[in-house]
Amino acid sequence: MNTRHTLPSSIFAIFTVVFAASVALLAGCGAVGNNAISAVTPLPPTSAAATATAQPSPTVTAPVVSAEALAFTPTPTPLDLNLPAGSALAAARATDIATRPTPRTPMTFTEFPVKLKFDEFYEGYNVRTGLILSDKLLSLDGQQVVIEGYMAPPLKAELDWFVLTRIQLAYCPFCSTAADWPDDIALVYLADSTIRPTERPMRLYGTLEVGPSIDPETGMLSLVRIYADKLELL
Amino acid sequence: MNGKLLIGLSAAIRGLLALVLMVTSFPVLPATAQDAAPPVMILPIDRATFLPGAYFDFRVEVHAEAMPEDFAVTINGEDAAAFFGAEPTAESWAFGDEAAPTPAQSVIWRQVMLPEAGLYVVEVTAGGATTSVNWYARQPQAGAGAKNVILFIGDGMSVSQITAARIASRGNTQGKANGYFAIDQMEAIGLLQTSSVDSIMADSANTASALNTGHKSSVNALGVYVDTSPETLDDPRQETLAEILKRTRGMSIGIVTTAGWTDATPAAVFGHTRRRGDREFLAAEPLDEGLMPEVIMGGDGRYMLPEAVAGGRRKDGRNMFDEYEAAGYTVVTTATELQNAMSAETPEKLLGIFNSGDMNVWLDRNVYTDNLGDFPDQPGLVDMTLSALEILGQNENGFYLMVEAGSIDKQMHPLDQERTLSDLIELDNAVAATIEWAAVNAPDTLIVVTADHGHGYEVYGTVDVETFNAATDDAGKRSAIRIYDRAGFPGYTDGDGDGFPDTWDVPIVFAGIVNNHPDYTEDFQVSPVPRVPAVADADGNYIDNPDDDPNGIPMSGNLPLSSSTGVHTLQDVPVFAAGPGADFFGRVMDNTEVFFGLAAALGLDPLAEDGMAASMDDEGACAGIVFNGRCYTR
Numbered sequence: 001m002n003t004r005h006t007l008p009s010s011i012f013a014i015f016t017v018v019f020a021a022s023v024a025l026l027a028g029c030g031a032v033g034n035n036a037i038s039a040v041t042p043l044p045p046t047s048a049a050a051t052a053t054a055q056p057s058p059t060v061t062a063p064v065v066s067a068e069a070l071a072f073t074p075t076p077t078p079l080d081l082n083l084p085a086g087s088a089l090a091a092a093r094a095t096d097i098a099t100r101p102t103p104r105t106p107m108t109f110t111e112f113p114v115k116l117k118f119d120e121f122y123e124g125y126n127v128r129t130g131l132i133l134s135d136k137l138l139s140l141d142g143q144q145v146v147i148e149g150y151m152a153p154p155l156k157a158e159l160d161w162f163v164l165t166r167i168q169l170a171y172c173p174f175c176s177t178a179a180d181w182p183d184d185i186a187l188v189y190l191a192d193s194t195i196r197p198t199e200r201p202m203r204l205y206g207t208l209e210v211g212p213s214i215d216p217e218t219g220m221l222s223l224v225r226i227y228a229d230k231l232e233l234l
Numbered sequence: 235m236n237g238k239l240l241i242g243l244s245a246a247i248r249g250l251l252a253l254v255l256m257v258t259s260f261p262v263l264p265a266t267a268q269d270a271a272p273p274v275m276i277l278p279i280d281r282a283t284f285l286p287g288a289y290f291d292f293r294v295e296v297h298a299e300a301m302p303e304d305f306a307v308t309i310n311g312e313d314a315a316a317f318f319g320a321e322p323t324a325e326s327w328a329f330g331d332e333a334a335p336t337p338a339q340s341v342i343w344r345q346v347m348l349p350e351a352g353l354y355v356v357e358v359t360a361g362g363a364t365t366s367v368n369w370y371a372r373q374p375q376a377g378a379g380a381k382n383v384i385l386f387i388g389d390g391m392s393v394s395q396i397t398a399a400r401i402a403s404r405g406n407t408q409g410k411a412n413g414y415f416a417i418d419q420m421e422a423i424g425l426l427q428t429s430s431v432d433s434i435m436a437d438s439a440n441t442a443s444a445l446n447t448g449h450k451s452s453v454n455a456l457g458v459y460v461d462t463s464p465e466t467l468d469d470p471r472q473e474t475l476a477e478i479l480k481r482t483r484g485m486s487i488g489i490v491t492t493a494g495w496t497d498a499t500p501a502a503v504f505g506h507t508r509r510r511g512d513r514e515f516l517a518a519e520p521l522d523e524g525l526m527p528e529v530i531m532g533g534d535g536r537y538m539l540p541e542a543v544a545g546g547r548r549k550d551g552r553n554m555f556d557e558y559e560a561a562g563y564t565v566v567t568t569a570t571e572l573q574n575a576m577s578a579e580t581p582e583k584l585l586g587i588f589n590s591g592d593m594n595v596w597l598d599r600n601v602y603t604d605n606l607g608d609f610p611d612q613p614g615l616v617d618m619t620l621s622a623l624e625i626l627g628q629n630e631n632g633f634y635l636m637v638e639a640g641s642i643d644k645q646m647h648p649l650d651q652e653r654t655l656s657d658l659i660e661l662d663n664a665v666a667a668t669i670e671w672a673a674v675n676a677p678d679t680l681i682v683v684t685a686d687h688g689h690g691y692e693v694y695g696t697v698d699v700e701t702f703n704a705a706t707d708d709a710g711k712r713s714a715i716r717i718y719d720r721a722g723f724p725g726y727t728d729g730d731g732d733g734f735p736d737t738w739d740v741p742i743v744f745a746g747i748v749n750n751h752p753d754y755t756e757d758f759q760v761s762p763v764p765r766v767p768a769v770a771d772a773d774g775n776y777i778d779n780p781d782d783d784p785n786g787i788p789m790s791g792n793l794p795l796s797s798s799t800g801v802h803t804l805q806d807v808p809v810f811a812a813g814p815g816a817d818f819f820g821r822v823m824d825n826t827e828v829f830f831g832l833a834a835a836l837g838l839d840p841l842a843e844d845g846m847a848a849s850m851d852d853e854g855a856c857a858g859i860v861f862n863g864r865c866y867t868r
Binding site for chain 1: 535539541542543544545546555565567568587588589590607608609772
């Protein structure tokens with residue numbers, strides 16, 4: 001059978017598959033891969049976001065795309081399970097974009113990385129147009145952030161990318177179908193390292209990318225991505 | 235040979251015959267011996283019941299590597315292709331265990347019908363054996379004078395919930411009710427059995443489907459008989475009441491729910507899938523297939539938006555809001571917008587989507603409003619129902635409206651007594667408002683109120699809250715539970731007369747409990763946030779949620795460890811009816827009969843020019859005996 005058809009067609013669908021696999025994988029959880037893991041350190045103080053002065057994004061030079069246009073400009077992000085370690089990151093970075101969203105009221109930050117929490121991703125839901133991305137999230141596109149969360153039950157034993165969730169998904173009582181998966185998730189790419197599945201909470205440092213990104217081959221979609229430089233298990 | 239022995243022998247022969255029939259009609263095991271006849275599956279099932287002229291798909295499966303050479307299908311002895319005037323489509327697939335899949339050969343006739351009332355014997359010959367099922371087409375009944383029909387479904391509503399809600403809402407003094415619900419006062423009450431093709435148990439999909447099609451289905455399936463093919467959208471279809479009424483009589487169709495509108499119960503009005511989770515498909519089906527219900531109201535915005543929009547879930551990239559709007563629907567997303575749309579010129583078609591998922595429950599919309607999150611302005615069931623009636627009432631051909639109180643079920647699953655009972659009271663308020671509307675605007679309206687399946691909730695006494703909360707151990711808490719004469723009366727009052735207790739937070743509350751549950755704790759008191767009684771541990775087993783009712787009595791689970799909440803129960807569910815044709819419902823019957831009761835009230839005859847059954851006194855209208863205006867056939 002063609003690999004293309006065996007892969008779930010979106011990031012939401014992926015979890016269903018992942019859940020089935022998780023029971024087996026969780027047996028080995030807690031054991032963690034190599035050098036990206038450092039000792040637990042306290043979180044940096046919250047950046048004085050709204051009051052700070054402007055600071056240009058250090059890495060992003062792509063053309064500016066308005067927040068409204070985000071919905072219609074997905075760009076490719078390869079998410080092939082069989083990619084060798086590191087190549088998903090490289091491919092995603094190479095194609096990640098294009099979209100540099102425009103916040104309604106841009107926020108600026110002085111201290112990096114900026115602490116970002118899942119409940120800061122969105123600031124409401126318009127039934128007709130969907131979740132409203134927060135100014136903080138949009139302003140942090142291409143910036144260094146630090147965020148805490150859990151690894152969604154993974155697809156394979158060694159990962160260089162995974163989905164970060166606000167709560168441990170095994171503990172999400174109504175997350176039994178793909179339809180019910182939370183909206184506040186982020187796709188994480190690890191730099192030059194892999195990690196084994198873990199159910200421990202983690203803290204990630206890395207570059208944030210905002211905007212829908214669809215792999216034309218697998219059809220998987222992410223809205224928020226983090227290119228992680230450092231990962232700490234808590 | 236004595237008589238006893240004769241009886242014994244004939245019983246044994248009957249048993250043998252029954253065994254043979256079971257084996258041939260419901261194949262499970264693939265044939266092993268080379269010369270054994272392959273298993274055969276016939277859909278619609280044995281004893282399926284139809285209205286003549288109602289569409290259905292007819293599938294025959296033979297579980298073999300190749301279709302046997304002697305394969306033949308007859309109906310009343312006539313070749314099926316000749317009988318239907320159409321050749322079937324041949325299909326094949328494999329199913330079951332991936333390591334050792336079972337091959338299936340199939341033929342299917344799409345969109346066929348039975349031409350007149352009577353018995354139809356379907357025989358399938360394959361591999362030297364013949365398998366047979368009987369179908370019955372009912373005599374269409376002359377109408378009872380109903381032009382419109384309204385079906386209220388209290389999802390998961392059980393008699394014991396109604397009893398508790400009535401006492402909380404209306405009160406009880408010295409054993410006598412201080413008032414009754416609207417549903418209590420309806421003309422007829424009956425009981426429905428809810429079992430499924432594949433199980434004695436049921437879910438909202440196959441039960442709501444049975445109410446809407448007159449056919450049984452399987453758990454998780456809507457508007458289809460479930461075949462063995464892996465594809466979820468190719469199963470043989472059953473035409474729904476809404477589809478027949480729109481097709482043959484040009485009636486308007488309305489769907490109102492407090493759940494998401496693509497959830498199982500509302501989707502049963504129009505949906506055809508063996509997997510209720512095909513929400514993306516269901517959100518587009520009424521538009522793509524042309525049913526175009528005049529009213530759609532409920533939640534589920536997420537299935538209207540493409541996934542590239544944050545919060546959207548559609549993988550096909552379609553924006554269904556835009557598509558419905560382009561098809562002539564007025565689109566509203568808040569209670570205020572609904573009110574504005576209705577106070578302008580009455581819309582011809584309305585799409586009201588008020589939440590990304592299920593709508594919030596009455597208790598959260600009206601009391602614990604912090605729980606509304608991003609959706610502070612959602613209409614209630616009464617306002618949605620009355621808006622629907624105003625729109626649907628514009629059609630001179632009449633209408634069929636389905637109204638679901640979805641969260642009676644959705645709150646009973648997590649064992650939330652107060653959210654369940656509040657939504658049941660809200661359902662009754664919607665029924666009362668509908669009766670009031672019909673009395674003035676359309677007395678020729680049949681109103682039916684029922685449930686799709688039950689839940690195992692019961693009140694067995696009352697609880698002294700202060701004593702319960704002060705107790706430091708299990709024995710102390712249990713001593714606060716008052717039973718028999720000590721139970722007395724609960725403290726709920728309705729000072730403002732809206733039908734809802736002014737507060738559920740009273741000194742004496744119901745000792746109400748659900749009979750099946752995971753490990754959890756119960757304190758019997760209203761929860762300021764919707765309940766989550768159990769959470770999964772690292773192995774995926776559900777254990778007590780320490781944050782839910784932390785001061786409650788520990789209840790040892792009696793469900794599989796994989797169950798996060800309570801499940802549906804087997805009990806017959808009540809059906810209430812008022813208006814022309816209501817008398818049909820005053821009996822104990824299968825849930826599929828609701829379809830035929832609604833059809834009879836309307837005098838539906840899909841084969842008649844105007845979809846209207848002839849008077850039974852007309853020459854040839856009744857194939858049997860006419861008595862008191864009804865046609866009795868064998």
